[in-house]
Amino acid sequence: xxxxxxxxxxxxxxxxxxxxxxxxxxxxxxxxxxxxxxxxxxxxxxxxxxxxxxxxxxxxxxxxxxxxxxxxxxxxxxxxxxxxxxxxxxxxxxxxxxxxxxxxxxxxxxxxxxxxxxxxxxxxxxxxxxxxxxxxxxxxxxxxxxxxxxxxxxxxxxxxxxxxxxxxxxxxxxxxxxxxxxxxxxxxxxxxxxxxxxxxxxxxxxxxxxxxxxxxxxxxxxxxxxxxxxxxxxxxxxxxxxxxxxxxxxxxxxxxxxxxxxxxxxxxxxxxxxxxxxxxxxxxxxxxxxxxxxxxxxxxxxxxxxxxxxxxxxxxxxxxxxxxxxxxxxxxxxxxxxxxxxxxxxxxxxxxxxxxxxxxxxxxxxxxxxxxxxxxxxxxxxxxxxxxx
Numbered sequence: 001x002x003x004x005x006x007x008x009x010x011x012x013x014x015x016x017x018x019x020x021x022x023x024x025x026x027x028x029x030x031x032x033x034x035x036x037x038x039x040x041x042x043x044x045x046x047x048x049x050x051x052x053x054x055x056x057x058x059x060x061x062x063x064x065x066x067x068x069x070x071x072x073x074x075x076x077x078x079x080x081x082x083x084x085x086x087x088x089x090x091x092x093x094x095x096x097x098x099x100x101x102x103x104x105x106x107x108x109x110x111x112x113x114x115x116x117x118x119x120x121x122x123x124x125x126x127x128x129x130x131x132x133x134x135x136x137x138x139x140x141x142x143x144x145x146x147x148x149x150x151x152x153x154x155x156x157x158x159x160x161x162x163x164x165x166x167x168x169x170x171x172x173x174x175x176x177x178x179x180x181x182x183x184x185x186x187x188x189x190x191x192x193x194x195x196x197x198x199x200x201x202x203x204x205x206x207x208x209x210x211x212x213x214x215x216x217x218x219x220x221x222x223x224x225x226x227x228x229x230x231x232x233x234x235x236x237x238x239x240x241x242x243x244x245x246x247x248x249x250x251x252x253x254x255x256x257x258x259x260x261x262x263x264x265x266x267x268x269x270x271x272x273x274x275x276x277x278x279x280x281x282x283x284x285x286x287x288x289x290x291x292x293x294x295x296x297x298x299x300x301x302x303x304x305x306x307x308x309x310x311x312x313x314x315x316x317x318x319x320x321x322x323x324x325x326x327x328x329x330x331x332x333x334x335x336x337x338x339x340x341x342x343x344x345x346x347x348x349x350x351x352x353x354x355x356x357x358x359x360x361x362x363x364x365x366x367x368x369x370x371x372x373x374x375x376x377x378x379x380x381x382x383x384x385x386x387x388x389x
Contacts, residue, residue, distance in 0.1 A: 004049055008038050012053050015183060024054055028064055030182045032071050037178035041072040070181070077112045077119035078173045079157050082136045083150070084126040093146060094133035098122050100147035101154060117158050119174075130200035131166070138177045140165035143198065167198060 011034055016027045028050060035046030047061045054061075065071045072080075083098040084090075101120055105113050112119040128134045131143035135150055142153060143166040156163045162171040172186065180186050208214065225233070 004035070004038060004045075008034060011182070011184065012049075016053065018183070025056065028054060028056075028061065029068075032061075032065055033178045033182040036071060037175050037182060040175055041074055041076050072119075075112065075116075076174055077117050078175075079117060079137050079154075079171070080119050080121065080139075080174050081154060081157075082121050082123040082126065082139075084124075084128075084132065084134050085122040086125040088129040089126075089132040089134060092132045097133050097135065097145055097147050097150045101150055104151050105154065113158070115158065118154055130203075131198060137163075137165070137171055138174050140168050140171055142166050 012031060015030050015034065016024050019026045031050045031053060032042055032046070035049055036042050039046060042065045044058075047058050047065060050056070050061045051058045066073065081101065083094060083101065085094045085098055098120075102108055105118055105120055107113055107118070107120050110119070110121050123136075126134050126136055126141070128141060128143065131141070133145055135142045135145045135153070137153065137157070142149070142163075145153075153163050157171075164170055172180075172188065176186060176188070
């Protein structure tokens, strides 16, 4: 069983500290990358380590580790070579590239060469269709590859070289890449570089410049405000909006009846004469006023949506009512209802749905022809089969 180094444990504590105390489980993804950086894959010992650090059980950790393809569950080579075989790259020759590499290396999908250098896999999509066929080595891109260039890249890797990707910095091993994915900087010389963007990526920008297209009012020099500045600006905007609201309308004088007496305020009889009708009378809704749903956490809102109860108001639509608790049926009543339903819907002995007996069909046909079906004279409704003529 692997015993993780003190450096790994220190980094694990640093990862967990990035998250609020009640959200420490969110650290699981970078922790899995961290253990993969030490072992080259997520081993059972790595799963146990993550579970211990976060106070989870191993099943919870394993469920995440098996969901994402970036976490390898068996030893992986220094260089993970992924060839896109999805639609666009496949049309452009991606499958031919993969087949050539599989034959050249003597391995199949998710298999590693005998020297432990290369692990080959076919990928569903590498999100670079405009450069297809594409291949990545430890997630760095090699664009517009063909079988010859792909073989050249893997041969150089097996010889100890590190070919330069089409875009990005020079290659690193899978373990070194896992350290970066865990959230730690790569301190190697030349590990970070500004790669040149490819022409297909810039095509949209070129067309926008050519035709004078730009975002209205966009200023690329606009500074990014801090959270405190954003909160202050929002508060000022809210205060300005409140000040701009019109003053409350004066109270409407009471409507005088024919005898000069003042009619009661807010009665339905006054609607459209002196005062608007109450909201309940206008909408027909009996739902009480409730707080905006944003006052509740997403978990509570989701639970109430799935299973409303007497304390959850339904949408305020005409004719709707707030659900109320009712007396649950007695067990005896439920059993009697179930027995009655079973007796009325006995299954057919030949495996056909109930009501398919020949006698019932013949009787229904005669009723339909005679116009004496359940729908009355002229009805063509079959009373037991539910089939309409």
